Amino acid sequence: MTRTVYVNGDYLPEDEAKVSIFDRGFLMADGVYEVTSVLDGKLIDFPGHLARLERSLAELDMQKPAQFDDLLEIHRELVTRNGIEEGMIYLQVTRGSAGDRDFVFPDPETTPSTLVLFTQNKPGLADSPVARAGMKVISIDDIRWGRRDIKTVQLLYPSMGKMMARKAGADDAWMVEDGFVTEGTSNNAYIVKGGKIITRQLSNDILHGITRAAVLRFAREAQMEVEERSFTIDEARDADEAFITSASAFVMPVIEIDGAKVGAGVPGKVAPRLREIYLEESRKAAI
Template sequence: MSRTVYVNGQYLPETEATLSIFDRGILFADAVYEVTAVLDGGLVDFDAHMRRLARSLGELDIPAPCSDETLLEIHRELLRRNGLREGLIYLQVSRGAAERDFLMPDEPTPSLVLFTQEKALLESPTAKRGIRVITVPDQRWRRCDIKTTQLLYPSMAKTEAVRHGADDAWMVHEGTVTEGTSNNAYIVEPDGTVVTRQLSEAILHGITRSAVLAYAREAGVPIRERAFTVAEAKQAAEAFITSATSLVTPVINIDGHDIGGGTPGPVVRRIRELYIEESRRRLLAADHRSR
């Protein structure tokens, strides 16, 4: 059955949704996006996603298409119309349609697109078995902190990984891991310390990353934010990724080297449980407050 999507003020069947061929998101990838996880019919970390959206728009000087309150209403209406209980909502804001020119228009009218995707997040097969990654050079533009739709290289890297029998790729810059193709990367040291790269323009400031680190610290899990090498990763006790699309997922093999015996480890399993439990608790509390 066709989904209902949202395009520039209209709820439409996906087969009827259109966007101008002159939209700068199409011509220049002049657009930003957010993906919000949906659990139990609720929007996980929605406010944090809206704050990051505002930051991305500000960095590119794209006007906000509407208020956060309106965006929340659109998200909720899409959940209702599509009956989505678990999965994702994708949101994209471009600078809008204009005659093709490298010079950005002075007074753009942004385009706004949203759609839902059903996906098993809680009972994800990859979360149970773990994923295999390869390492590739990080050849993206150097403003990875802005969540733009310039995703061709990450798409190429993930495709290369699958062709090599893996699930994803970790990108490497000057000898250290930056992040995965669509996720933040972590290792676990033998003493149980979780290590992940510090925030900078080299990586996306992940919303799931922020929540996971906060919940882990509250639970007493030691955290170190620093860069780590591929060699360190291959010698780690455990490894994992986080994102709205994967929540917390173990990494069990890097470049053909098994991590932690090639099976998901206890630290990653605990962190995944913490994240899901706390996310669901907060969604339930928010639902009670809204009644």
């Protein structure tokens, strides 16, 4: 079935959607994005995603799309039109097209940004078999640009990292810089040692994950100890547990790093419990 997508104010069949070849998102990766999960036909953590989108736009001196204040309504309309019960909505904003390629930013007063949204139907998103079995990761060098806190569409190296993982028989890659894990290719990374949850502190080095913020809040409310600091791959291999968080994976146990088992090589107690809490509380707050 053809999806209905949204482009610059219009709901269109996906095969009729068009963006200029001179759009800076296409030519320069000059754009930002957000992905909001849908459970039971409702949006998960939408206010957080909207706030991060606003921050990303401001950090890149990019104007908000004209439809910014209508984004909740647009998300809901796409959910309805495409019959999404479980899945995701992808939103992208670019600096638009000034009519020709140029390194210099176009005048925002005369060049409106481009806004695109589309849905992905993912039945069984909340009941993932990987969450029960656990995932395997490899470590790779982190050679991305320095502003990873901005959720840009510069995703070539994360894509290459996922392909490296696939070739190694793993599910994903954790990126390492100056000896310390920064994050996964599309997720935040954690270890558990002696009951303590350890994850890298917020900075320009990692994405300020919306799911990360919610999971750490729920962990603290459940009287779990949390330490925000950098950790090494050796620490991760020696941990009792490891896991990742993201908007599309929620909380996912990691059972192997670079071929070495983490803990007993099966999901432990902390990650599955956090996933259970996150899904329960997020469903309650969904809009």
